[in-house]
Amino acid sequence: MEERRAYMGKHIQIFDTTLRDGEQTPGVSLNLQEKYEIAKQLAKLNVDIIEAGFPIASRGDFEAVKNIAKNVSGPVIAGLARANKQDIEIAWEAVKYAERPRIHTFIATSDIHMKYKLKMTRDQVIEAAVNAVKLAKRFTPDVEFSAEDASRSDPEFLYRIFEEAIKAGATVINVPDTVGYAVPWEFGRLIHKIRENVPSIYKAIISVHCHDDLGLAVANSLAAVENGAQQIEVAVNGLGERAGNAALEEIVMALNTRSDFFMNPTRIETTQIYRTSRLVSALTGIQVPPNKAIVGANAFAHESGIHQHGVLEEKSTYEIMKPETIGVSTNKLVMGKHSGRHAFKEKLKEMGYNLSDEEINKVFQKFKDLADKKKEISEKDIEALVEEEVIITPETFKLEYLQATSGSGVVASAVVKLNKMGVTIEEAACGDGPVDATYRAIERACGGDFKLVDYTIKAVTGGKDALGEVIVRVEKNNKIQIGRGVSTDIIEASAKAYLSAINKIIYDDNPYKERIDAVQ
Incomplete structure (x- = not known):
């Protein structure tokens, strides 16, 4: 317990990979404008790091990362790179414009990956990792090293490669559960053992990146926090390869709601969570299930008579979080065709939108057109109008x-x-x-x-x-x-x-x- 208290209470960094791993969700393809819109919203959400993309992957990815590095301030802007010279040089060319650039380099460390994918020996993998970190370090002091498929790797080999990466200059060590294979007690123990067996670990931040193939991404990430992880890699709405990543909103609100247990705060502006979820859903075309934790339509809905009675008497009987905490307003102000521009503008501000006068005028006109067809207009109607009229691609x-x-x-x-x-x-x-x-x-x-x-x-x-x-x-x-x-x-x-x-x-x-x- 004393050892646990030594690292509880430390700020947990939120590393958002919606624009990189999240975009790898089957069927999702974001253009430069859409990535920029999401990155700006992530900055409002106050994430610590935005992984803006994989610059070597395509010209589009490179330009998107470069544009975000140039125009989005606040968070660290990271670019992903495999452990080779060309990837790292291209990543740097994309992120070098950021106020705080990071190169995130990785190589697989599990026996199955080294044998069948890399066709490299353990010594060759360590050499490649060290060379990659040293090269990245020439460009920026902020270098993250990831051991892909770490949860299925030999722990002794992990200790060795992490030690060498830190000696080479890595400031963040990432432990991915790449295929979502781990279970919480096992993954937590792995983080604990890394802290015990990597002599230089105190010089680096321990990060985790968990996938949801068994539905355990959030649980595994929290188990890692309990055992000393200081950075969690997440995606909005849990987007990502296959079953997706640990969901940003679930991680943040778990740490927030159960601060009595974790005692690990984040710097996230939680009132921007719902807005961010809606934006990502709208631009990716991936709808949020109604029963989705935190941001689903039913997350704060009560149908059972018993539940309704309890909530009417005291909200905390069935609500462990206040909807206002994530930016869901409980205001019942009715907006209709007699509402004026000023009231509409105030409603937009209340809902968390900070639009220019030109954008407000566009949405207000659509609002009035809709008001002629509907007696009452809900916040969801207004959200839909904003997302359609403001977050757009230039119209040919x-x-x-x-x-x-x-x-x-x-x-x-x-x-x-x-x-x-x-x-x-x-x-x-x-x-x-x-x-x-x-x-x-x-x-x-x-x-x-x-x-x-x-x-x-x-x-x-x-x-x-x-x-x-x-x-x-x-x-x-x-x-x-x-x-x-x-x-x-x-x-x-x-x-x-x-x-x-x-x-x-x-x-x-x-x-x-x-x-x-x-x-x-």
């Missing part, structure tokens, strides 16, 4: 007019009128249904060969006048982009989503110089 094509017809025994047809840089384009088409006909008309108007890969629709709010949200994935030239549209008319929402994806495809094909200037 803009929907001006849409008419779709369908019925039993009638061939569905649609007429669309698009605006392209001031030029009006009108097309018509038939299809298997109103959405299919609308998409065929849009394709004709845009003059492109687009393939609809996935289409999902859900109600943003309840009632017959609910906003419908459509999320699509559209492919062209083997590249997939996500589009999102919101409207009380699902055909219009579908058209907006399709055009959103098409505009992203066009935007993504622009020269990177133009794209960066546009963001800056």
Whole structure:
């Protein structure tokens, strides 16, 4: 117990990898603008480190990391690199503009990875790790070294490679449970043993990066904190390879809510958690399940009569956290068509949005249009409008007019009128249904060969006048982009989503110089 108290109470650093590992979620592809928007929100959330990407992976990744390093202040900006010269040099070229740059280099250390993937001996792996850390150290004093698949590695070999990496200059030692194989007591013990058996460990921060293949990523991470880990690598909404990573919101609120046990504070601005979750969900197209801990729609909902009675008498009977803590307002202010711009602006501030006057004007106009169709507008309606109107890709094509017809025994047809840089384009088409006909008309108007890969629709709010949200994935030239549209008319929402994806495809094909200037 005395030993545990020695490292409890220390600040836990939150290393966010949403833009790197999170983007590796199957079906997710973020462009430069979207990564920049998420990075700015992560800075508002006050994460300690943003892993902005894997610069060597692609030109797009390099430019995104570079743009974030140049334009996002506050957190450390890290770039991932394999343990080789080219990766590390490219990573540095991307992150060197940051106020506080970090190079994060890694190599696998488990016998199965060394034998079948790396085809290297243990001595060769140690040599590569040491050389990588020394090279990274030439560029920046902040170097993180990760032993990939550490939880399945020989502990004695881990002690040895961590000691050599620290001697070479590593300031952070990361212990990944790469395939989510560990269980909490086992992983906690591994961290404990590393602290005991790596002589130079006091010179470095111990980090962990846990995957959720067995649903234990958060539990393993907390077990690591209990045993002396000082940095946790997470992703918003638990995004990531396969079953994902430890969820940022769950880690932070576990440490916050159970501070009596962990006594390890974070610097996270918890009131930005819900806003961050919504933004990431909107831009990745990965919806948050209603029963998701902390940020799910049902996280603070009570249906059982017994629960309702208890909460009405005393909230703490069934709520261990206050919704306001994560930025979910309990204010019941009703917004409608008689609400003025000032009240609307104050409501946006209350909800955590800090928009420019131009952005407020855009959203307010959409709000008034929606208010003519709905008696009451909820916060979820407003959130949807902000995410649709403010967080956008520059529009090459803009929907001006849409008419779709369908019925039993009638061939569905649609007429669309698009605006392209001031030029009006009108097309018509038939299809298997109103959405299919609308998409065929849009394709004709845009003059492109687009393939609809996935289409999902859900109600943003309840009632017959609910906003419908459509999320699509559209492919062209083997590249997939996500589009999102919101409207009380699902055909219009579908058209907006399709055009959103098409505009992203066009935007993504622009020269990177133009794209960066546009963001800056």
